[in-house]
Amino acid sequence: MKRWLLRGTPLVAFLALWQWAAWVPVSFNFPTPWQTLAALAELLGSGALLQASATSLQSLALGFGAAIVIGVPLGLLMGVVRGVGRVARVYLDLLIALPTAALIPLVILSFGINIVSSAVIIFVFSAPFITMNAYGGVRDTRPRLVEMARAFGASWRQLFTRIIVPSALPMILAGLRLGLSRAFLGLIVAELLLSPFGLGRLIMNSRSMFEHDKMFATVVWTLVLSGIALAMLARLEARLLRWRAA
Amino acid sequence: MTPLTAPEPAFGRAGLAAVAGLIVVWEILGRLQLTIFIPSASTVAAAWWGLVRDGTLSRSAGSSLVSLLKGFVPAAIFGVALGLAMGRFRTLREVLDAWINALMSAPLSALVPVLIALFGVRDTVVAATVFLFSFFVIVVNTMTGVRGTERSLVEMARSFGAGEAALFTRIYLPAALPAILLGLRLGAVQAVKGMVVGEMLISLVGMGERLIYYGNTFLIPELYAVIVSVLLVALVSATLVQACEHALVRWK
Amino acid sequence: MSEPVGIAIARVSKSFGAVQALSDIEIQVKAGEFLALIGPSGCGKTTLLKCIAGLVPIDSGRILVGSRAVSGPGGSEASLVFQDFALLPWATARENAEFGLLLRGAPASERKSAARRALAKVGLAGSFEDAYPAELSGGMQQRVGLARALAVNPQVLLMDEPFASIDEQTRRILQDDLLRLWSEERKTVVLVTHSMEEAIYLSDRVVVLSPRPGKVHRVFEVPLPRPREALDVRASADFARLVDELWQILKRLQ
Numbered sequence: 001m002k003r004w005l006l007r008g009t010p011l012v013a014f015l016a017l018w019q020w021a022a023w024v025p026v027s028f029n030f031p032t033p034w035q036t037l038a039a040l041a042e043l044l045g046s047g048a049l050l051q052a053s054a055t056s057l058q059s060l061a062l063g064f065g066a067a068i069v070i071g072v073p074l075g076l077l078m079g080v081v082r083g084v085g086r087v088a089r090v091y092l093d094l095l096i097a098l099p100t101a102a103l104i105p106l107v108i109l110s111f112g113i114n115i116v117s118s119a120v121i122i123f124v125f126s127a128p129f130i131t132m133n134a135y136g137g138v139r140d141t142r143p144r145l146v147e148m149a150r151a152f153g154a155s156w157r158q159l160f161t162r163i164i165v166p167s168a169l170p171m172i173l174a175g176l177r178l179g180l181s182r183a184f185l186g187l188i189v190a191e192l193l194l195s196p197f198g199l200g201r202l203i204m205n206s207r208s209m210f211e212h213d214k215m216f217a218t219v220v221w222t223l224v225l226s227g228i229a230l231a232m233l234a235r236l237e238a239r240l241l242r243w244r245a246a
Numbered sequence: 247m248t249p250l251t252a253p254e255p256a257f258g259r260a261g262l263a264a265v266a267g268l269i270v271v272w273e274i275l276g277r278l279q280l281t282i283f284i285p286s287a288s289t290v291a292a293a294w295w296g297l298v299r300d301g302t303l304s305r306s307a308g309s310s311l312v313s314l315l316k317g318f319v320p321a322a323i324f325g326v327a328l329g330l331a332m333g334r335f336r337t338l339r340e341v342l343d344a345w346i347n348a349l350m351s352a353p354l355s356a357l358v359p360v361l362i363a364l365f366g367v368r369d370t371v372v373a374a375t376v377f378l379f380s381f382f383v384i385v386v387n388t389m390t391g392v393r394g395t396e397r398s399l400v401e402m403a404r405s406f407g408a409g410e411a412a413l414f415t416r417i418y419l420p421a422a423l424p425a426i427l428l429g430l431r432l433g434a435v436q437a438v439k440g441m442v443v444g445e446m447l448i449s450l451v452g453m454g455e456r457l458i459y460y461g462n463t464f465l466i467p468e469l470y471a472v473i474v475s476v477l478l479v480a481l482v483s484a485t486l487v488q489a490c491e492h493a494l495v496r497w498k
Numbered sequence: 499m500s501e502p503v504g505i506a507i508a509r510v511s512k513s514f515g516a517v518q519a520l521s522d523i524e525i526q527v528k529a530g531e532f533l534a535l536i537g538p539s540g541c542g543k544t545t546l547l548k549c550i551a552g553l554v555p556i557d558s559g560r561i562l563v564g565s566r567a568v569s570g571p572g573g574s575e576a577s578l579v580f581q582d583f584a585l586l587p588w589a590t591a592r593e594n595a596e597f598g599l600l601l602r603g604a605p606a607s608e609r610k611s612a613a614r615r616a617l618a619k620v621g622l623a624g625s626f627e628d629a630y631p632a633e634l635s636g637g638m639q640q641r642v643g644l645a646r647a648l649a650v651n652p653q654v655l656l657m658d659e660p661f662a663s664i665d666e667q668t669r670r671i672l673q674d675d676l677l678r679l680w681s682e683e684r685k686t687v688v689l690v691t692h693s694m695e696e697a698i699y700l701s702d703r704v705v706v707l708s709p710r711p712g713k714v715h716r717v718f719e720v721p722l723p724r725p726r727e728a729l730d731v732r733a734s735a736d737f738a739r740l741v742d743e744l745w746q747i748l749k750r751l752q
Contacts, residue, residue, distance in 0.1 A: 004339070004343045006337070006340055007340070007341065007344055007345075009341055010341060010342060010345050011345075015706045018657065026364060027363060027364055027365070027366070029363075030363065030364070037289040059511075076312065086260050087264050090260065090261045090264035090265065091264065091268065092264075094477065096435075097477065097478055097480045097481055098473075098477045098480060099439040099441070099443070099480060100439070101355075101439065101440035101442045101443045101446055101454075101479075102442050102453075102454075102457055102472070102473045102476045102477075103473065104446070104457075104461075105457050105458060105460070105461025105462075105469060106283070106461070106466075106469060106473070107282060108461065109461055109464065109466070109469075109646075110281075110283045125319075136417055142580060144584050145584060145586065146581065147584070148578070148580060148584035149597075149601065150553060150571050150572070151551055151552075151553055151571050151572070151577075151578040152572055152577075152578075152597065152598040152601050152646075152650070153571060153572015153573070153598075153601055154572070158601055161479060162586075162597075162600070162601075162612065163586075166586070166588050170586070175703065177351070178351075181351035181353070182351070182484055184352075185353040185354065185355050187353070188353045188355045188356045189298050189443055189447070190357040190447070192355065192358070192359070192447055193446065193447070193458075203341075203356070203359050204359070207362070207363070211362050212422070215359055215363065216358075216360065216363075217361060218359055219356050219357065219360055222353065222356045223352055223353070223356055225351050226351075226352060226353065227348060241588075242630075243587055243588045243589070243630040243631075243632065244587075
């Protein structure tokens with residue numbers, strides 16, 4: 001009980017600060033927490049929020065799904081075949097250092113203003129991290145376990161499926177969590193720029209109509225949505241990795 | 247708790263070879279004129295040089311770097327301070343830890359419209375975005391560094407009568423220094439990302455604005471030139487911090 | 499239960515690049531014998547063990563386990579027990595014990611019962627079988643390692659400093675349990691160890707290797723009566739004398 005009280009303090013402090021900022025007001029039409037909540041209820045009721053969320057999540061599923069399907073096997077390959085790993089990691093390191101948002105205009109030019117662009121952008125935001133984590137997971141495999149399996153007569157295929165992949169799983173899952181957070185980041189930036197789509201469009205629309213309460217509400221909703229998605233992934237991770245230091 | 251992957255600067259022979267190879271392939275693909283969206287490396291280099299000569303690049307880069315510093319320096323100072331405090335004081339950590347972690351993995355780009363509502367369409371938004379993007383990474387890494395200090399070292403210092411201040415300066419800070427510097431390096435990379443996102447969303451100044459502009463006007467070689475420049479800024483920032491790292495942490 | 503077999507190590511040499519680890523090793527291990535390999539660091543005892551297991555290919559000479567020449571790892575003759583246990587952290591004790599059988603394609607029900615039997619033999623029956631290695635102490639983890647080695651019904655047991663990572667009190671218990679187990683099944687055992695007491699306490703013969711390059715320096719008989727775990731052999735004068743003799747030999751090799 002005391003823990004919840006402690007944990008809740010920053011939230012209360014934040015809400016108080018927010019309320020004060022709206023009261024001052026720090027800028028034109030700055031909504032109070034209550035106004036934001038009311039706008040949230042209205043948007044949910046009208047279905048606008050849910051529809052925008054569905055569109056956004058579609059892009060996310062496409063882009064993030066592709067990132068997993070391509071990134072994880074690629075990372076595993078990089079770890080197993082040394083040459084591929086050494087070359088590919090240079091490109092991936094560059095991609096990770098690069099502010100990926102810089103590529104958005106290029107993607108939009110190449111693919112147009114549609115869900116494909118969104119998905120490609122999300123892919124580029126998340127895939128390098130997923131790949132590098134899978135790669136790292138393979139490289140972290142304890143050589144002793146490989147030696148033990150060989151001693152008991154494991155074939156190359158068995159080494160891969162029964163030692164390397166399970167060893168890499170913790171880092172793969174951490175990479176997925178990181179990738180998902182990056183995917184949401186890319187989704188929002190893409191949609192704020194691309195406009196005709198999803199939650200980003202809703203935010204920009206509300207802003208251009210100076211309906212700041214609706215804009216704040218959508219932002220809050222987006223943050224909550226991403227928080228829930230990440231929490232779900234974290235729970236999946238915990239269940240799959242039950243065997244860790246008990 | 248996995249901090250974000252840190253980019254190793256692509257130096258070393260394998261790295262240079264890979265980059266050189268990339269440029270060669272790029273040049274070939276560009277020459278083949280497969281699509282206007284892939285200009286050859288030489289065309290991009292020419293466009294880049296053009297931007298340098300007419301001052302566009304230095305103007306926008308200058309604005310970007312100012313915003314970068316205005317956002318990163320406070321993030322570094324407050325981030326390390328908060329990280330040290332959270333690492334040292336358990337109650338503070340228990341109160342804030344979950345929130346800091348949640349914010350670190352949140353799509354902070356969603357907050358940029360809020361920042362615009364707060365500050366208006368100005369370059370302050372960019373500095374604020376830079377701050378947000380880098381602050382949390384720095385806090386988390388600093389905190390991890392402090393918490394990772396070996397208990398035996400703390401007990402040893404205590405047994406010799408060290409007080410709080412001495413403990414901090416002689417035990418916690420040096421022990422946490424590698425982690426702090428890692429956090430600053432990751433923070434620098436994140437800061438550049440924040441800079442670009444902020445600039446692109448307000449579309450007013452800096453290299454981010456140039457990206458939007460060249461995108462809208464189909465000036466593709468120039469677009470590529472700015473992308474490469476942005477990448478260079480990111481790499482140089484990370485390398486600078488890493489140089490500090492090597493200078494300060496020679497005992498590692 | 500398979501019959502124990504002997505091991506013939508004939509003129510075996512092994513180099514790693516410029517470093518010669520083993521030179522012209524000649525050892526005959528009798529069927530059902532308990533042999534200890536001891537020597538200073540760098541004498542190649544672990545390398546020799548891995549050569550017998552087929553993990554490390556030899557440069558010259560021949561190793562026969564029973565009548566079969568060793569050509570690679572995973573033959574059904576020899577099982578390995580590791581110093582750092584080498585358990586799969588993501589598998590339960592029973593799943594770990596099943597691992598050798600799993601690799602050989604044994605059906606699930608057969609694996610399960612064989613693993614259970616093996617775990618019972620090493621004293622880990624019951625609720626332990628669903629525990630993960632992180633939940634087990636070092637001694638228990640090594641028992642699982644031993645169960646895994648036994649579950650594939652080997653003719654030869656190869657142990658690489660199996661108790662080195664375990665505290666002394668647990669180590670003594672494990673040593674006695676090992677002796678008890680061995681007396682029931684009389685497999686051929688080759689044990690690599692750093693500890694003179696352990697070598698004398700457990701084995702019938704001790705082979706002392708000299709370092710760089712590894713050569714057979716001495717073969718040392720241990721004529722102590724068995725069953726040693728029941729006779730409180732450690733307290734006897736003979737035991738102390740043998741340990742000291744072994745130490746004198748080793749001292750000159752340092």
